[in-house]
Amino acid sequence: MADKKPARRTVCLNRRAHMQFDLETQYEAGMILTGSEVKSMRAGRVTLEEAWVEFHNGRPVLMGAHVAIYAQANRYNHEPVQPRPLLLHWEESQKLHQLVKEKGVTLVPLELYFKGPWVKLIFAVGKGRKLHDKRHVLREKEDKREVARELKERR
Numbered sequence: 080m081a082d083k084k085p086a087r088r089t090v091c092l093n094r095r096a097h098m099q100f101d102l103e104t105q106y107e108a109g110m111i112l113t114g115s116e117v118k119s120m121r122a123g124r125v126t127l128e129e130a131w132v133e134f135h136n137g138r139p140v141l142m143g144a145h146v147a148i149y150a151q152a153n154r155y156n157h158e159p160v161q162p163r164p165l166l167l168h169w170e171e172s173q174k175l176h177q178l179v180k181e182k183g184v185t186l187v188p189l190e191l192y193f194k195g196p197w198v199k200l201i202f203a204v205g206k207g208r209k210l211h212d213k214r215h216v217l218r219e220k221e222d223k224r225e226v227a228r229e230l231k232e233r234r
Contacts, residue, residue, distance in 0.1 A: 085194050085195025085196075085197075086195065089191075089192045090121075090125060090191045090193060091120075091191040092127070092189070092190050093127040093188055093190070096187045096189055096203075098208075098213060098216070099207065099213070101208060101212075102187065102189075102204070103203060103205065104203065105189065105203045106167070106171065106175070106202055106204075107200070108139065108166055108167045109166035109197055109198070110164070110165055110166065110198045110199070110200055111163065111164040111165075114155075115149040115152035115155060115157050116146050116149075117198060118149045118151075119146050119149040119157075120146060122147075122149075124149075125145065125147070125191060127144055127189075127190075127191060129143045129144075129145070130145075130188045131186065131187065132186035132187075133179070133186070134172075134175075134179060137173075137176060138172065139165040139167055139175065139186070140163065140165060141165055141188060141200060142162055143160065144160070145160050165200060175204070183207060184204060184205070184206055185204075185205055185206075185207070186202050186203070186205070187203055187204075188200055188202045189203055
């Protein structure tokens with residue numbers, strides 16, 4: 080009998096991250112969540128636009144992510160914006176903690192998804208871009224599109 084991989088279902092993407100940061104290495108982490116948070120995430124009511132990862136007592140924590148209130152949870156509901164601990168191997172956590180101590184380096188969440196019954200977060204090590212860098216990247220993308228369009232017309 081063949082082993083089945085758990086299905087991967089994307090819940091939320093941070094599309095602005097690729098424009099605002101120069102992204103390097105990507106990491107995958109699990110999350111510690113309450114039941115109402117998971118239900119709300121299954122409904123797709125979460126945003127990562129203003130989120131980042133920082134360290135509290137040497138442990139990675141997702142900050143600034145907005146998970147909407149789950150209406151059926153009543154009084155057992157969660158706060159929409161609260162710190163959410165991440166699950167990483169100790170060695171990875173220590174390595175990332177040293178990277179974040181450098182000036183200008185941050186951990187940027189990119190994607191939130193379900194891998195089977197578990198919620199996973201993909202985040203990357205990023206350095207912020209200045210306005211002129213963003214313009215330069217846009218110009219490069221536009222030039223590539225034009226070249227591809229010209230090559231397509233020649234065929």
